[in-house]
Amino acid sequence: MCYFLSVQVKVRICILSVYDILVINYFFGVRPFLLLLAKCIIMYSISRLGRIRLVWLAFLAFMLSDISSLTSYYKWKYLNISSIYRYTIANGFFELSLLSFALDKIHWRTTHHPRNNVTSDNLQTQELSSGVGNDEEREPNFLDLVFYVFHLPKFNHGPFYPFKKFHFEVMSCFKAATYTVNIWDIVKKLLRFMLWALFLEFQLHYFYYSQLGFSEDILEQMSLPAVMAAGYWQGQMFMVKYVCFYGISGQLLRFDGVIPFSNPRCISWVYSYTDMWRYFDVGLYEFVKMYIYIPIGGSKCGYIGQLVSSAISFFFIFMWHGFYLNLFYWCLGNFITVSLERLGQEFMKHSALGIQLQSKLSPAWQLRLLAIVLAPVYVVSCWGIFFFFFDIDVTLVIIKKMTASWLSMFLEMVVITSAMHNALDISMRKQAEKEIQRVD
Incomplete structure (x- = not known):
């Protein structure tokens, strides 16, 4: 509507931001909104200082405050049960967006004003480039932050979009001569x-x-x-x-x-839990990769460095989801699964036995062997996800039933190996289709 009325970009952003804020106030009330706005002001003020460590400390303080008894008390006081659930999810994505804005703003200031008073920890922002583009005409301001974090389509249930991607694509659309x-x-x-x-x-x-x-x-x-x-x-x-x-x-x-x-x-x-993390929640994966995994070192630091980066990434996911014990077991199970998968890849690529197996076995037998190896790893990952879906006692009942006898475990492995073989076949076919489309 704003486009067809030929409204200027800045005015359009203001109109949409006011509308988003009014809707959020209608569903959650004034007090919860003011709390979110206070977080915006705090994070924006810290981002202007250009210190990444302070940004992360503020973000961690926000997460810790979310699980405090005081926050719980005010949630029950000012929100009903359904609103508490929606507010908790919205607040989680809201805080990710705050962190993304602050880090991208510091990155913008570092790259566009390298001679400013920039502290040594700001040099880490060189790792935050996401490939979206650094041709923004101006430094992101408070209005950009408000429009980004309160943008209604992604506010309630996500997904997360990095600020750089969101801002670049929205501005490109708003400044376009035609609405395409x-x-x-x-x-x-x-x-x-x-x-x-x-x-x-x-x-x-x-x-x-x-x-x-x-x-x-x-x-x-x-x-x-x-x-x-x-x-x-x-x-x-x-x-x-x-x-x-x-x-x-x-x-x-x-x-x-x-x-x-x-x-x-x-x-x-999905036969690989590395792929599960990569393709199930792409927004969360991009956040962890851009702002945690790569700045820490990621794949550039060898296998041990990758393990450390993965451990820190999964610990962050555990904290962001709420510090519950069942979620810790879930993240631990996923970390073990992803680490085993990576260890298997390193073994096949660099060990003498792995290279020999690839040279001696036909593609069909390599597929069968991979399905057999992946089956027990997949079972461990399933146990981890059950900790996420259910509570600890219920998950232990499921694990107890699955490991009740050697016969039941053998039959489970047969069924899951068949499922892994099927998943690998589907994945290979889809990859082949992509290659054909790329050639065409």
């Missing part, structure tokens, strides 16, 4: 995601697998296939939920010129 967004394509995809949301609502109303995950007594009485099916279904519906959340948000963001990340990949054919 394909509105009909957006409407079609929105209808598709809404149909999936209706399906999700329908099955939650008539099927009670979620409740099974909180009842140890019922799980104790269920057979092993039924327990594993409940865990599998929980994972599938979690994936569909975030496809709806991120899909609807992504399509609404397209109206402002933002190119959405890909939707969460179906977990049925």
Whole structure:
């Protein structure tokens, strides 16, 4: 609407920001909004100092305050139960956006004004370049921050978009001479995601697998296939939920010129938990990679350096999700899984036995061997994700059932090896299709 009324870019940003703020005030109230605004002012003020360590300290202080008893008290005082859940999720993505803005602002000041009073820790910002482009005409200001963090399509349920990507694409769209967004394509995809949301609502109303995950007594009485099916279904519906959340948000963001990340990949054919982290929540993966993994050292520091970078990254994910013990086990399981996968890759690439196996075995047998090796690693990763879906006691019941006898474990390995083989085959076919499209 602002485009067709020929409203200037700055005025358009102000109008959209006011609208976003009014809607957030309507759903959460004035006091929760003022708390978020106070965080904005604090982070913006710190970013102007140009000190990365202070930015991170402020971010950690925000996360610690979120789990304090005082914050919990005020949540229950000013919000109802459903609003508390939505506010908690929105606040998590909100704080990621604050950190992204502050670090990208410092990076802008470092690259555009290198002779300013820049402290030694600012040199780390050289690692924050995301490849989006550094041709911004001016330094990001407070209005840019407010528009970015309160932008309604991504405020409630995410996903996270780096400030540099968001700002560059929105400004490119707002300054364009013609409005090139394909509105009909957006409407079609929105209808598709809404149909999936209706399906999700329908099955939650008539099927009670979620409740099974909180009842140890019922799980104790269920057979092993039924327990594993409940865990599998929980994972599938979690994936569909975030496809709806991120899909609807992504399509609404397209109206402002933002190119959405890909939707969460179906977990049925993801054989590697490295790929699970890379393709399920692309926004969170980009955040961890840009602002934590690469600045620490990442893949440039050898295998041990990668382990340390991964450990710090997963510890951050644990803190951001809420410091709960079951989440610690979830992150620990994922760290172990990703580390084992990386160790296997290093073994196949650099060890004499790995090189010999690749030279002697046919591609088909390499695929079978990889499926056999991946199966037990995948089981460990499933146990980790069960800690995320359910509480600790329920997950221990599931693990106990899965390891009750050698026969049951053997049958599980047979089934999961077949699933890994199928997932590897699908992945290879999709990769081949991409190569063909690239050649064409």
